[in-house]
Amino acid sequence: MDDSTGNDLPRFRCGYAVIMxxxxxxxxxxxxxxxxxxxxxxxxxxxxxxxxxLGILSTEDSQIIFLDTPGLVAPKYKLHEYMIKTVEKALVDADVAVVMIDATAPFKQNEHLFDLLTKVKIPVLLVINKIDLVEKKKILPIIRAYKDRLTLSEIIPISALNRDGVNILKTEIKKYIPYSPPLYPPDAITEQPERFFVSEIIRENIFEMFRDEIPYSTTVIINEFKERQHGKDYINATIYVERLSQKGIIIGKHGDALKKLGIHARKDIEDFLQREVYLDLHVSIKENWRNKENTLRQLGYN
Ligand SMILES: Nc1nc2c(ncn2[C@@H]2O[C@H](COP(=O)(O)OP(=O)(O)OP(=O)(O)O)[C@@H](O)[C@H]2O)c(=O)[nH]1
Ligand SMILES: [Mg+2]
Structure with a gap:
């Protein structure tokens, strides 16, 4: 075909894949x-x-918009309710659901997921992850067990860590993405602002550095993010905890823990932004923030 409407061009695919x-x-x-x-x-x-x-993968003939979501948990806090709603909302937008399970987890542990999947109206690709941790001969029986239990579009074993099977999965996902023009410019990676990722990187470092309830009782707010023409960017952030004792742990003896956290987080932020930053970290208490609707909203969970 040769006309001026561009109908001779290969058809472009664009759509949303939720990872849950x-x-x-x-x-x-x-x-x-x-x-x-x-x-x-x-x-x-x-x-x-x-x-x-939100992460955008653009190629010559497609744009897959991935939505990474919080893990589905039985809600114990209002924060968990927010996390579950986040998954539900992402599902509304999605053209295909990439439902992930851990190959090493007992089959029974996923029963709650099976119930949920009966309500999902879009194609479901079941991804069995972490196959690097199980013996090769055990993979096929796992696939068979899920096939017997669920109606699924595909079952794909992968190791996300080693990238084993990831390209196959990409090809499978693409099949379920509708024909549609791109929604984002080809070089776009996300639509979320840098300050969101900066707060996440600080949280990641808290998860890595502290134990027990500390990571879960913590949230991070960016108060100020000043880009500077000359000199480093200035980032001022507050780490909120639920109790005074937790504040003490994050700060540490003579402020040592907070200092160490700041050094690691700054390095990771600089790797992410590809420029130098000055990170000013503070710790503050918002009592019981995980269970208060208004406070959650103030802290960006809305
Ligand atoms: N061995 C192995 N470990 C993996 C694989 N994929 C992820 N992991 C590890 O599993 C842990 C959890 O990985 P995440 O990617 O944070 O898992 P998630 O599903 O996003 O977790 P939540 O955000 O808490 O719901 C990390 O320690 C990863 O390195 C894999 O294919 N093989
Ligand atoms: Mg995650």
Whole structure:
């Protein structure tokens, strides 16, 4: 065909793929590997991701907009309700659901996910992640067990960490993305502002450095982010905790813990932004913030 309307061009695909599943199964690791960039924070602890993270993968003939989501948990706090709503909202936008499970987790542990999947109206690709941790001969029986239990569009075993199977998954996802012109310029990676990722990087460092309830009782707000023509950017952030004792732990003896946290977080922020920053960190208390609707909203969970 040769006309001026461009109908002879290869048809372009553009749409949304939501990545969802239980906490710690490797959703954010997958997003980062798909984009070839560290966008979403990853830690060894469950419930790391709290907000939807949007990542755009553009090629010559497609644009897949990935939505990384918080792990699905039984809600114990209002914060968890926000996290579940975030997944539900992402599902509304999505053309395909990439549902991830951990190959090492017992089959029974995913029962709650199975119930949810019966309500999902879009195609579901079941991704069995972390296959690097199981014997090869055990992978096929796992696939069979899920096939018997669920109606699924595809089942794809991968190792998000080693990128094993990730390209196959990309090709499969693309099949379910509708024909549509691109929504973003080809060089766009996300639509979320730098200050969001900066607060996430600080939170990631808190998850890595502190134990028990501390990571979960913490949230980070960027008070000021000043880009400077000459000299380093200035970032002023507050770490909110729920109790005085937690504030003491984050600050540490003579301020040592906070200082160490600041050094690590600054380095990671600089890697992300590709420029030098001055990071000014503070710690403050917002009692019981995880369970107060108004406070949650003030802290960006809305
Ligand atoms: N061995 C192995 N570890 C993996 C793989 N994918 C992710 N991980 C690890 O699993 C842990 C959790 O990874 P995340 O990507 O943060 O998991 P998530 O599903 O986003 O977790 P939440 O945000 O808490 O819901 C990290 O320690 C990852 O390095 C994999 O394919 N193999
Ligand atoms: Mg995550």
């Amino acid at each position: 599943g239980s906490p710690n199964v490797g959703k954010s690791t997958l997003l980062n590997n798909m984009l070839d960039m560290k966008l979403s924070i990853v830690t060894s602890k469950p419930q790391t991701t709290r907000h939807r993270v």
